[in-house]
Amino acid sequence: MNDTISLLQSHRSIRKFKDKPLGKSMVEQIISAGQAASSSSNMQAFSVVAITDTERKGILSELAGNQAYIRECPVFLVWCADLHRLKSAAERHRPGQESYEDVTENFIIATVDTALAAQNAAVAAESLGLGIVYIGGIRNRIAEVAELLQLPDLVYPVFGMCLGYPDQEPGLRPRLPVPAVLHWDEYDADKTEEQVEFYDKTTSEYLRERTGGQKDTPWSELMAEKLTQPSRLHMREFLRSRGFELK
């Protein structure tokens, strides 16, 4: 295992940060590394809003379900899928011509571009000794987040990311076994059950150890809870209100 793979394999989400600021140039270096990721047809359909202001982080923390680490981290990044920049470009060269920023395909492109850049940035941050955690919670009250950050139409916050010096050392969380996610030549649905059963044992044991015997819910049961919860049902309407028709 080389150093880079060893870095990737040692990732854990950090939710407690030292009270130590991050220089702007370090943030810029991290974003620049993010930009180096692949981008569909070089569309680079994403933007990042970096928040350092304590009050603003406090509001975002509240909007995201009172996660204290959003307020406590020195820099909170909001990763946005951005078709606004492309739409401006299109209007400049082809004013009045029909364009397709509102179709599902371009929504996928922008969302994927954002995620690839964010993950590169996460790796860069960790290589610098920083810790990160992705925050899906900013989609809880996404309209208010978009308002607060003054996002124009065709820009939506995909997720947040806390950035800072780690003040904790959590254990590694076990993942599904490789054969559960990797198929050869075609998808083999038959093996799913067996793989999930195996992973359920692993995760139960992990939870039991981590909680001193208090919890041992297997992964598949947690997933069942998750999937039977009506999660963020406002997303479709919010996206539509921002110009993503998903046609």
Add this chain to the structure above:
Amino acid sequence: MNDTISLLQSHRSIRKFKDKPLGKSMVEQIISAGQAASSSSNMQAFSVVAITDTERKGILSELAGNQAYIRECPVFLVWCADLHRLKSAAERHRPGQESYEDVTENFIIATVDTALAAQNAAVAAESLGLGIVYIGGIRNRIAEVAELLQLPDLVYPVFGMCLGYPDQEPGLRPRLPVPAVLHWDEYDADKTEEQVEFYDKTTSEYLRERTGGQKDTPWSELMAEKLTQPSRLHMREFLRSRGFELK
């Protein structure tokens, strides 16, 4: 700049590969590094189909717009957003209970999970001296790809990825300047125009040099072309047919 950031910054897409096979264990190592990326609530909502069979790669190459490198690379990975595994888990624990795999929120989660894992895998592959290129073209005839790979409902191919030993050394493609994508405290739409103009000059010059003066279309014009093309308008209907209602 540390070694990892230097690796990230030296990324370029590779479209010509040596005729040298890749061991299965190397592919597994790369996928395992992908799995180490963050995942929303540990849902791990993705799967990968790895294709080594020459005939099958040939068919995929054709389906993706006759990109020769899909046939020529030793391993072609199809990265799929996968809610099928979670739905199976839910049905096991909560049979008959309403679940929400068909809402937009879970579509975003699965798409982002897939992209984060893929980007980690891309970084791992490059750290091992391999080259990669993302293939959005597999969405051209996505229904046929899904059929070929025997994907069950609630699994969709987000993108492909060629993997192999590079047999070319393309130059680095310049990206938007950092201030074009990075905003502080709130989104500053006013700066977009100026930043894009600056980048247009950079990209024109880059193209002119790269093509010996044959081409110099600025980025914003390429983007205008892109956005006014009716791109993959079948995506919405395809997703619906596979259980992603995007409600």
